[in-house]
Amino acid sequence: xxxxKALPEAGGQGVAPCCPPLAERPMTxxxxxxxxxxxxxxxxxVRLRLFSAVASHEGGEACVCDISxxxxxxxxxxxxLKKLKEAGLLTSERRGTWVYYRVEPxxxxxxxxxxxxxxxx
Amino acid sequence: xxxxKALPEAGGQGVAPCCPPLAERPMTxxxxxxxxxxxxxxxxxVRLRLFSAVASHEGGEACVCDISxxxxxxxxxxxxLKKLKEAGLLTSERRGTWVYYRVEPxxxxxxxxxxxxxxxx
Numbered sequence: 146x147x148x149x150k151a152l153p154e155a156g157g158q159g160v161a162p163c164c165p166p167l168a169e170r171p172m173t174x175x176x177x178x179x180x181x182x183x184x185x186x187x188x189x190x191v192r193l194r195l196f197s198a199v200a201s202h203e204g205g206e207a208c209v210c211d212i213s214x215x216x217x218x219x220x221x222x223x224x225x226l227k228k229l230k231e232a233g234l235l236t237s238e239r240r241g242t243w244v245y246y247r248v249e250p251x252x253x254x255x256x257x258x259x260x261x262x263x264x265x266x
Numbered sequence: 267x268x269x270x271k272a273l274p275e276a277g278g279q280g281v282a283p284c285c286p287p288l289a290e291r292p293m294t295x296x297x298x299x300x301x302x303x304x305x306x307x308x309x310x311x312v313r314l315r316l317f318s319a320v321a322s323h324e325g326g327e328a329c330v331c332d333i334s335x336x337x338x339x340x341x342x343x344x345x346x347l348k349k350l351k352e353a354g355l356l357t358s359e360r361r362g363t364w365v366y367y368r369v370e371p372x373x374x375x376x377x378x379x380x381x382x383x384x385x386x387x
Binding site for chain 1: 288289290294295299301305306308309311313314315319322326333336369371377378381383
């Protein structure tokens with residue numbers, strides 16, 4: 146029944162894509178809850194800049210020390226990175242002093258699929 | 267300088283895609299403001315269901331009368347459709363008693379491009 150709705154709650158391990166394309170059929174309430182959480186995480190300009198900073202950083206990962214130039218304090222950066230992680234958009238790994246963040250490509254791909262329109266329209 | 271940031275403020279006419287892929291380079295503050303507005307509009311489960319209902323409706327358009335089965339009142343439906351329109355995700359046209367809403371495909375495509383990861387990663 147609802148075996149296609151799984152998305153990472155946190156950490157991004159064991160990611161399964163959520164939801165059919167928005168234009169395929171009306172989303173169910175459950176699907177919308179899951180997908181809205183991801184969109185909401187990117188619905189803040191500072192969070193979006195941080196996400197972009199991680200995604201575009203050398204090697205596809207970054208620590209707080211690498212991406213502190215978006216005009217907010219380091220605790221604020223950490224707070225937003227945590228939110229992105231909770232939404233399943235980033236994974237993290239501690240190495241020594243720093244926590245390194247990495248974009249979860251399968252979740253991005255799932256969001257991209259959600260937005261795909263039928264080519265016949 | 268900033269000639270690539272244009273997005274519809276309302277109504278969706280004259281849409282120009284916003285922003286490079288998130289992973290290409292860190293977004294500027296201006297780009298992030300524009301893009302976050304779109305993501306935020308889809309960051310609400312009811313709004314996402316309504317958007318999906320319009321996108322998947324016959325002919326790619328729907329009026330409030332067609333999509334009132336998401337469990338909220340018609341004024342609430344109208345409110346959310348207005349928000350989606352303000353974010354440039356829907357366009358609207360009044361015909362007789364009803365306002366018909368249609369997905370703005372170029373904005374969806376721009377959001378999809380934002381989420382694209384480099385294939386070499």
